[in-house]
Amino acid sequence: MIRIVIADDHPIFRRGLRELLENEPDFEVVAEAEDADSARRYVRGHHPDVLVIDLNMPGEAVLDVLPDLRSEFSDTEIVVLTMQNEPAYARRALQDGALGYVLKDAAAQELVTAVRAAVRGESFLNPRLGAKLASESTDGAPGGLSDRELQVMSMLALGYTNAQIAEQLYISVRTVETHRAHLQQKLGVTDRRGLVAYAFQNGLVDPTA
Template sequence: MSGTVRLVVVDDHPVVRDGLRGMLAGQPDLEVVGEAGDGREALAQVARLHPDVVLVDLRMPRLDGVGTIRALTRDHPGVRALVLTTYDEDQDILRALEAGAVGYLLKDTPREELFRAVRAAARGESVLAPSVTARLLGRLRNPLPDVPSDRELEVLALVARGLTNRAVARSLSISEATVKTHLVHVFGKLGVDDRTAAVTVALERGLLSLDR
């Protein structure tokens, strides 16, 4: 990778975006060409500006960081997604990396490390905060229970909105029996016995958002 690295900064807090823009502006080879307050706005910016790297937070309205990363990976495979967040829970890290993020940094990362990470991400290299690496290694040694699939979480999100199994089936164009099967799998993976507990645990673990 040579020349200037073009970035889009995505965070739902304007003060954070301003701070990152000011920090990155001091580097002659790094240029913030756009910013967004949520995932949908970010995807529109990427389609218009064609950046090299998208610096993205995880918890955002309308479309969260994982959903944004997944869409970037699918629709803009040449754009690198680099997570910059305050959240370092195992599930957050795994979901972001599985969605296609090339790196995962925390917001207390020293600025010089952030600059190096952005340049490395632009080259397609993986970049992980030390604490994130430690968490991943720890998870390999002590695996967590299975995580619900995207489809299972999609069903659970509709349940969280108060839909019956029949209404969920209609909404997703699947059979009511399939809805029940998905929910049984979700209960098993989350270690719960009913719909309310499943929604509660999924929200607590960050697997589900009420904005979803």
């Protein structure tokens, strides 16, 4: 079972969220939190696989505590579910430890997909935001990477699959896999999480342009 803690300050929304998630046969919601403090307590007590958390709740600003949550609960992946559709919020959330960023007005299946991706250690970003971020300039990137490698890495960091990258860039999936292997070799990382961290730490995905 994939064990989940949900955190949102609206009881009716939490109830609907629980029903949505538990409609999946391998999902179990183990606790519901109403703010960041209670989310921290429930994650500490239940050790869930995934924390689904809203950005706008009473108490501590969730964006400010994401790095602490990521550091303290390294075995729990974080998926943000929010109304905040500005790319800057998504960029910061992913940079500070979230693996998923889903908009509340998106299709319900997006959240399920994001939770499953997080359990696999993969990122997921709402496609509308992903398209905006992936189109931003990557000029001046470190690491001696080619323009195509930079495009592939930024799209990987934003949650695109190899097949989706191939379709968007009009190249084959095998070519995407080759670029990914070269990226990992050049940057000295061993997996997708390392590429995501590198992309955000070096400002290769910029929502402000």
